[in-house]
Amino acid sequence: MKGLKDFAKLNLITAFGATVIANIAVAGFIGWLIDKYTFDNNVIFVISLFLGTISGIYNGIRELLKEAERYEKLDKKDDNDDSDSHSG
Amino acid sequence: MNKRDKIFLSIIFAVYFIAWFISLKHIPPMDEAFSTLGHRWVVNIGGFAFNPATLINAVIVFLIVVWIALSVREMKLVPDRKQSIIEWLFDTFYEMVEDTVPDPRFVRSTFVVAMTIFMFVWVSNMLGSFPGIVFTGWENGKLTEIGIFTDTWQVPTADLNTNLTYALLVFVISHAFAIKAKGFKTWLKGWFEPNPIMMPMNLIGELAKPISHSLRLFGNIAGGAILTYIFSYMVKYFLLPIFLWGFFGLFVGTIQALVFSILAIAYISAQLT
Numbered sequence: 529m530k531g532l533k534d535f536a537k538l539n540l541i542t543a544f545g546a547t548v549i550a551n552i553a554v555a556g557f558i559g560w561l562i563d564k565y566t567f568d569n570n571v572i573f574v575i576s577l578f579l580g581t582i583s584g585i586y587n588g589i590r591e592l593l594k595e596a597e598r599y600e601k602l603d604k605k606d607d608n609d610d611s612d613s614h615s616g
Numbered sequence: 617m618n619k620r621d622k623i624f625l626s627i628i629f630a631v632y633f634i635a636w637f638i639s640l641k642h643i644p645p646m647d648e649a650f651s652t653l654g655h656r657w658v659v660n661i662g663g664f665a666f667n668p669a670t671l672i673n674a675v676i677v678f679l680i681v682v683w684i685a686l687s688v689r690e691m692k693l694v695p696d697r698k699q700s701i702i703e704w705l706f707d708t709f710y711e712m713v714e715d716t717v718p719d720p721r722f723v724r725s726t727f728v729v730a731m732t733i734f735m736f737v738w739v740s741n742m743l744g745s746f747p748g749i750v751f752t753g754w755e756n757g758k759l760t761e762i763g764i765f766t767d768t769w770q771v772p773t774a775d776l777n778t779n780l781t782y783a784l785l786v787f788v789i790s791h792a793f794a795i796k797a798k799g800f801k802t803w804l805k806g807w808f809e810p811n812p813i814m815m816p817m818n819l820i821g822e823l824a825k826p827i828s829h830s831l832r833l834f835g836n837i838a839g840g841a842i843l844t845y846i847f848s849y850m851v852k853y854f855l856l857p858i859f860l861w862g863f864f865g866l867f868v869g870t871i872q873a874l875v876f877s878i879l880a881i882a883y884i885s886a887q888l889t
Contacts, residue, residue, distance in 0.1 A: 539875045542832060547821075550828030555820045579816055586814075587821035594886070602715060 548584035555580025658757030669751040670775040677740045716885045719797050726884050730877045738873035744771040745865020768841040779830035786880045787826045794887035836872045840864030
């Protein structure tokens with residue numbers, strides 16, 4: 529059971545990268561759409577790409593911190609279970 | 617391994633080697649072998665373009681999952697091997713959901729969503745671990761060739777449409793749960809936290825979730841199939857394909873199915889916090 533959870537931690541390696549790239553792509557697409565139907569001079573597109581980069585790093589770090597906190601809690605719980613079973 | 621097994625395996629390998637040596641003459645030149653790589657059979661009905669191979673394979677996966685479910689319908693007090701594997705899997709998943717989802721009212725429903733997704737994605741990825749029926753299309757999407765055991769089975773998860781459907785499903789479910797748990801006003805307020813300037817970031821971040829969720833699985837499975845095809849051609853189909861199918865199909869397939877469903881649980885629980 530613990531092995532399966534350890535495998536899930538591999539996910540953290542790609543999670544950050546995927547989040548940043550997806551944020552930039554989504555922001556870029558929204559910016560391009562707004563730009564196309566308004567000024568059509570790429571200014572909004574570039575601004576939204578910047579916004580996407582900031583949002584990607586912000587959301588990526590937030591996700592990483594949340595996952596790290598969760599795994600810490602789980603590890604502590606597993607350690608407690610182990611010590612309980614040893615003492616019992 | 618005893619002596620009899622060794623002789624048996626040696627004969628199998630000898631037959632394989634002879635068959636490979638004879639078939640060497642029939643390997644097509646490079647431009648012909650790669651000309652249809654990545655071309656899919658596409659059908660247009662009422663303005664909607666879709667890949668019938670995905671539909672056919674999705675039905676096959678669905679039937680396998682139903683067959684597994686039917687075969688363990690009658691639970692025994694002393695479980696046999698199949699039942700104990702399924703019980704262990706469900707138990708592990710339930711524990712994982714229980715640890716992650718903060719609101720106990722949504723543990724069961726989240727478990728059902730995550731487990732269904734895991735079963736479908738895992739069986740589908742397992743189908744991608746061996747050669748199967750391959751539909752090859754040309755640039756206009758017309759079906760040109762049906763190959764049997766010529767390439768990796770085109771599984772539903774190697775098509776972005778399937779993965780995006782599941783990712784959007786998780787996206788909608790997570791927000792529906794959030795509205796139900798916190799109330800509409802609190803949910804709406806959540807978009808403007810920690811301060812209203814962050815609203816665009818939160819919006820982009822939420823919209824990016826289904827994209828990164830679906831593209832990760834698609835990239836791993838479709839990329840694995842293409843790499844298997846290319847590497848197999850490079851070694852003239854000698855032995856390596858078996859290891860590649862084992863690695864990309866069994867190993868990467870299992871990890872990615874697990875990651876996809878764990879992410880579904882994480883996205884749902886993130887909305888409930």
